Amino acid sequence: MPKKKKEQENIPSAEGGAPQELNVKGTREKEGVEGEAGEGPSLEEQLAASVEEAKKNWDLYLRERADLENFRKRAQRDKEDLARFANEKFLREILPVLDNLERAVDHARQNQGGGEGLLEGVEMTLNQLQRVLEKFGATPFESVGTAFDPSRHEAIGHVESAEHAPNMVAQELQKGYLLSDRLLRPAMVMVAKPAAEPKKEERG
CATH class of the missing domain: 1.20.5 (Single alpha-helices involved in coiled-coils or other helix-helix interfaces)
Incomplete structure (x- = not known):
């Protein structure tokens, strides 16, 4: 019965000297390791890529959640405004x-x-x-004696006034109204201006 071949074989050296032993199994294992290493990214690289992707997804989730919360608040505010100003x-x-x-x-x-x-x-x-x-929710606001405000008053003209300082509302021709905190209608007013100085003839 023939003997099994040994994994180690004697082959002649390149210089013709004594035969050298070649570990066929070890060579194959080494080649296999080198082949696997060259196939793709290492485990550490794959783990780093996964961590980076998870971080990006988390940031995206936080932004989407913030946008959703802002939309919810804006919708609630619009609903309240609709009820107040309908x-x-x-x-x-x-x-x-x-x-x-x-x-x-x-x-x-x-x-x-x-x-x-x-x-x-x-x-x-x-x-x-x-x-x-x-x-x-519609209420009038006082204008006479207050400073002229273009956002609340509609000036019809100026009037000389010794009672009110210049640029103060001296007369109110039509009331202004607020609807809650929003201007419903501006007040029509006359704005005070300095009284004209008497002429020299009048002084004499």
Whole structure:
């Protein structure tokens, strides 16, 4: 029965000397290791790439979450504004009616021609309308004696005034109104200017 071949074989040396032993198994293992090492990135490189990708995904998640939270807050704010200012157009239309009632009351008070009953009825209607406006968040703001503010006042002209400093509101021709914190209608006003100095003839 033939003997099994040994993994180590004697081969002659290149110089013709004594045969050298060649470990075939060890050579094959070495070649296998070198082949595997050259196939792709190492385990450390793969781990670093995975950590970097996970970091990018986490940053993306945080940004998306922040955007979603901002959208939620913006939607809630828009909803609240819609509820607060839904009647803005209606209130603007009704303000001229209120103006006319106020003028009628002022005129009746000045004349006092015996129409006390009519005046009382108009005043009751006026007060009721004012309460309705306040119920929906529309309130007048004071202008006379305050500094002229282009964002709240509409200047019709200037008037000389010794009572008010220059650039102060001296007269109010039509009330301004706020709807919550938003301007519903600017006030029509006259702005004070310095009184003209008397001429020399008048002084003498």
